[in-house]
Amino acid sequence: MNRIYQITFVIFIAILALWQLPWGYRFVFKKQTQTTLPFMLFSPVSHEFSYYEKDDQNNLIGKDLAGRTYTSNELDSVLPLFYYRQLADRHALPDTIAGEAMPISKIKKGRFIFRSSPDDINGPITPLYMLLESEPKRLDFSFPTDFFRCTNQGLEFIDMKTNKIKKVKSEHFTQTLKAMGCQFPIIKLHSNPSVRKAYDNGYLMVDSRHQLFQLKMTHGEADCQALILPKGVEANQVFITEYASHKSLGFVTDMSHKMYLIDAATGTTHSIDIPGFDPTIQDIMIIGNPLIWTVRIQDSMSTTYYGLDAHDYHLYKKKVYPNKQNSFIGLHFTSWKDGYVRTRWN
Amino acid sequence: MTAIIECKNLTHSYGKRLIYENLNFEVPKGRILGLLGKNGTGKTTTINILSGFLRPQRGACKIFGDDIQSMPASLRANIGLLIEGHVQYQFMTIEQIERFYSQCYPKWKKEPYYELMNKLKVAPKQRISRMSCGQRSQVALGLILAQDPELLILDDFSLGLDPGYRRLFVDYLRDYASSENKTVFLTSHIIQDMERLVDDCIIMDYGKILLQQPVKQLLETIHCYQFETDEASHIDRLIDDNELYNPTCLGKKVELYSFLTKDALVKKMHDVSIDYQHLSSAQVNLEDAFIGLTGKY
Amino acid sequence: MINIQYMIRPLFYKEWMKTRWFLLLTFIVLVGVSSYAMMVFQHAVSRKGMEHLLIMMLMRKATLVHLVKYLPIGVGLGMAIVQFVPEMHKKCLKLTLHLPFVISKSIGVMLAWGTLMLTLCFASSFLIIFGTLYGPLPSELLAQSISTLYPWYAAGFFAYFMTSATVLEPTWGWRIGYVLITALGLRIFLLSDQPFAYTHFTWEMIGLIILASTLSWQSVHRFKVGHQD
Numbered sequence: 001m002n003r004i005y006q007i008t009f010v011i012f013i014a015i016l017a018l019w020q021l022p023w024g025y026r027f028v029f030k031k032q033t034q035t036t037l038p039f040m041l042f043s044p045v046s047h048e049f050s051y052y053e054k055d056d057q058n059n060l061i062g063k064d065l066a067g068r069t070y071t072s073n074e075l076d077s078v079l080p081l082f083y084y085r086q087l088a089d090r091h092a093l094p095d096t097i098a099g100e101a102m103p104i105s106k107i108k109k110g111r112f113i114f115r116s117s118p119d120d121i122n123g124p125i126t127p128l129y130m131l132l133e134s135e136p137k138r139l140d141f142s143f144p145t146d147f148f149r150c151t152n153q154g155l156e157f158i159d160m161k162t163n164k165i166k167k168v169k170s171e172h173f174t175q176t177l178k179a180m181g182c183q184f185p186i187i188k189l190h191s192n193p194s195v196r197k198a199y200d201n202g203y204l205m206v207d208s209r210h211q212l213f214q215l216k217m218t219h220g221e222a223d224c225q226a227l228i229l230p231k232g233v234e235a236n237q238v239f240i241t242e243y244a245s246h247k248s249l250g251f252v253t254d255m256s257h258k259m260y261l262i263d264a265a266t267g268t269t270h271s272i273d274i275p276g277f278d279p280t281i282q283d284i285m286i287i288g289n290p291l292i293w294t295v296r297i298q299d300s301m302s303t304t305y306y307g308l309d310a311h312d313y314h315l316y317k318k319k320v321y322p323n324k325q326n327s328f329i330g331l332h333f334t335s336w337k338d339g340y341v342r343t344r345w346n
Numbered sequence: 347m348t349a350i351i352e353c354k355n356l357t358h359s360y361g362k363r364l365i366y367e368n369l370n371f372e373v374p375k376g377r378i379l380g381l382l383g384k385n386g387t388g389k390t391t392t393i394n395i396l397s398g399f400l401r402p403q404r405g406a407c408k409i410f411g412d413d414i415q416s417m418p419a420s421l422r423a424n425i426g427l428l429i430e431g432h433v434q435y436q437f438m439t440i441e442q443i444e445r446f447y448s449q450c451y452p453k454w455k456k457e458p459y460y461e462l463m464n465k466l467k468v469a470p471k472q473r474i475s476r477m478s479c480g481q482r483s484q485v486a487l488g489l490i491l492a493q494d495p496e497l498l499i500l501d502d503f504s505l506g507l508d509p510g511y512r513r514l515f516v517d518y519l520r521d522y523a524s525s526e527n528k529t530v531f532l533t534s535h536i537i538q539d540m541e542r543l544v545d546d547c548i549i550m551d552y553g554k555i556l557l558q559q560p561v562k563q564l565l566e567t568i569h570c571y572q573f574e575t576d577e578a579s580h581i582d583r584l585i586d587d588n589e590l591y592n593p594t595c596l597g598k599k600v601e602l603y604s605f606l607t608k609d610a611l612v613k614k615m616h617d618v619s620i621d622y623q624h625l626s627s628a629q630v631n632l633e634d635a636f637i638g639l640t641g642k643y
Numbered sequence: 644m645i646n647i648q649y650m651i652r653p654l655f656y657k658e659w660m661k662t663r664w665f666l667l668l669t670f671i672v673l674v675g676v677s678s679y680a681m682m683v684f685q686h687a688v689s690r691k692g693m694e695h696l697l698i699m700m701l702m703r704k705a706t707l708v709h710l711v712k713y714l715p716i717g718v719g720l721g722m723a724i725v726q727f728v729p730e731m732h733k734k735c736l737k738l739t740l741h742l743p744f745v746i747s748k749s750i751g752v753m754l755a756w757g758t759l760m761l762t763l764c765f766a767s768s769f770l771i772i773f774g775t776l777y778g779p780l781p782s783e784l785l786a787q788s789i790s791t792l793y794p795w796y797a798a799g800f801f802a803y804f805m806t807s808a809t810v811l812e813p814t815w816g817w818r819i820g821y822v823l824i825t826a827l828g829l830r831i832f833l834l835s836d837q838p839f840a841y842t843h844f845t846w847e848m849i850g851l852i853i854l855a856s857t858l859s860w861q862s863v864h865r866f867k868v869g870h871q872d
Contacts, residue, residue: 004857005857005858005860005861005864006861008854008857008858008861009857009858009861011854012824012854012855012858013824015851016824016827016828019827019831020827123837124790124837124838124839124840124842125839126701126704126783126784126786126787126838126839127783128701128781128783128784130698130701143694143698145694147697147701147781147783149781149783158781160693160694160697160698161692161693161694163778163779163780163781193702333831333834333844334834334835339835339837339840340835340839340840340841340842340843340844341794341831341834341835341840341841341843341844342843342844342847343844343847394869397737397741398740398741398867399737399740399866399867399869400868400869401868401869419743419744419745419746420743421743422741422742422743423743425741427737427738427741429733429734429737429738431733433733433734433735433737433738434735434738435657435660435729435735435738436729436732436733436735437660437661437729438657438660442660445656446653446656446657446660447653449649449652449653449656450653450742450743450744451743
């Protein structure tokens with residue numbers, strides 16, 4: 001019997017050692033081996049990835065991947081859509097950039113930053129959602145007085161005050177979506193439930209047949225449209241966007257991790273010229289302006305930068321930085337890929 | 347006579363310090379046996395082994411014919427254990443502790459316990475933590491009496507007790523053990539109490555048992571011899587003699603202990619050419635015998 | 644062979660004697676804190692309205708129960724101390740181990756008492772929270788609060804078993820080892836306060852608690868065969 005207790009004790013020690021020793025090893029040694037990549041942007045002027053770096057005297061020096069070096073003012077001009085304020089202050093902002101007229105208003109309207117991390121996709125969520133009135137009587141948005149949940153049969157609105165189901169509203173929204181061809185249950189949905197925004201695109205939803213829909217509430221009524229995917233493409237993850245340009249409804253990835261932009265005007269999708277983006281394991285940041293998108297995709301294997309044309313999303317250039325692999329396998333309970341505590345080996 | 351305790355080839359050490367090797371002894375039924383030994387000779391080790399709280403490195407101890415380490419749990423109902431310092435559950439009152447133990451032991455007799463408690467004149471709701479060591483000793487004894495075991499193992503029962511409580515404890519225990527034919531194995535650092543109580547004694551020296559025999563026989567056969575000599579340095583000739591114990595010399599006066607008769611001692615001293623005068627023999631008590639056999643240091 | 648039912652009565656009686664005041668205090672504190680947390684909730688509802696509160700809960704992943712977080716650990720730790728320090732005081736455990744019961748079963752019954760009492764204490768706290776939130780909260784938000792609570796209760800059981808093993812252990816070297824295991828082990832239970840974070844870790848938590856519970860037997864065995872400093 002005592003042998004059993006000894007074995008359980010050894011198991012205990014083994015678990016804690018497998019957890020803590022690799023952590024301790026990384027804590028001590030990783031700092032020495034870790035290299036951080038600079039903040040790089042693709043230049044519409046030089047068509048090269050450009051960035052700031054600190055020299056030995058801690059001075060900022062502009063550089064690009066072609067090996068050129070720049071002063072601060074020079075780099076501002078290489079990345080004029082990013083450093084437009086600095087250029088405008090010095091009255092150095094050109095009227096045209098890359099042959100395109102570029103007033104400040106256009107720059108401001110065309111700028112956006114999109115980010116997604118696996119944690120957002122894989123992490124635990126409370127499956128209740130708020131649908132804002134997209135065209136409020138007053139200009140400001142306000143939070144609704146109900147939540148909705150997705151059931152196998154449709155949407156179910158719950159009154160916050162009484163915790164009772166609003167049958168009429170639920171039925172109305174369910175039927176409107178059904179009329180658009182939606183097949184419940186909804187398997188993915190995304191929105192930006194904030195009242196501090198310029199306009200509201202509602203929800204992007206993926207139904208059980210991987211079709212794509214947009215749902216809004218306009219004057220209290222369901223406002224739904226089926227979005228057009230290229231033939232054979234099945235929607236997987238969706239991301240709503242509410243950028244100043246009003247050009248896009250959002251992004252969507254398909255089952256083979258191809259990424260598309262949803263055009264706000266037509267409801268059609270445009271393929272983005274990157275090899276693939278799997279939101280469940282990859283971190284993405286897109287820094288966009290009227291001419292160029294700089295896309296950075298990171299996962300455990302590598303960090304890849306893409307420079308894309310903002311008009312048709314075709315690829316100008318990419319740069320891959322493989323990550324240093326840590327061969328020290330250990331037991332982990334948390335991960336940057338999700339918010340769950342679970343047993344994992346890596 | 348049936349042996350209640352049988353210890354064979356007991357060997358134990360703490361780290362590199364050997365306490366004893368191949369120790370053998372038996373305790374027959376109905377006897378009160380006292381274990382005597384100087385500090386560090388292994389008394390507590392033996393008590394711990396007997397009460398099952400120490401596994402000897404070699405050898406085995408059997409109680410009622412069962413190995414202590416693997417004996418059925420129900421057999422412990424037949425062993426009364428007094429822990430050094432008369433330790434009992436401090437958080438209980440004397441009434442609660444009786445109620446607790448009464449549910450554990452099938453042969454429980456609460457009368458002797460309350461009889462003792464009445465003598466102490468303590469309230470039933472008195473908490474044990476608020477009792478003096480003497481009062482606690484009576485609680486512990488009362489609980490053992492109520493348990494009514496065949497064998498009692500008492501570790502240093504006189505520790506912390508004033509003479510009155512010691513006497514009370516000894517008298518009560520002696521009467522109980524003799525009237526109920528109980529077997530008792532005990533240690534105490536006060537040897538006068540042992541003399542009043544025990545039938546047999548085991549005297550331990552470092553690493554071995556010096557002797558095991560009835561106290562009466564020991565006191566009848568051991569002698570303390572005293573004489574004077576002008577050649578005190580010649581006493582060294584007696585030191586290695588196995589039949590003479592701890593010869594000590596103070597000025598011209600020499601004292602030694604032996605189981606030899608006076609004539610046999612005279613012959614021995616003649617053989618080693620020691621001149622002596624005023625040889626006398628004295629009766630000894632158990633404490634003298636213990637010191638005589640084991641030495642003062 | 645003494646049947647286990649004959650052991651339960653006296654041993655539970657002894658454990659009750661040791662722990663009754665602590666249990667009363669624990670009950671008052673747990674019920675008090677849980678009730679206070681729920682009063683804060685009801686106060687917030689009356690001041691800002693249910694809608695505001697529920698939106699905050701959903702958007703900020705608030706759970707209303709953060710006040711309870713470290714209480715179960717404190718209760719588990721205290722319970723083990725109250726139960727087993729008196730046993731180790733002047734080696735009183737020898738008395739318990741000398742009772743005519745199978746030693747492993749005696750230890751099991753003592754630990755069962757602690758487990759049962761902790762369950763009752765935690766259940767009373769849980770019922771107050773559940774009872775208050777069940778009506779006004781949608782099931783998803785109720786689950787959000789409850790999912791945050793149960794790893795903390797599990798940590799309470801883990802703390803209880805580890806502290807028991809530590810107190811019952813006869814040598815300081817092993818005691819320090821157990822304290823380290825306790826600290827690291829508890830960290831596992833407190834890695835995340837996010838709702839639903841421990842959804843996929845329930846069996847592991849149960850496993851850790853079961854592992855921790857066996858260490859008390861190991862400590863007692865070491866005491867029994869005479870390990871000491």
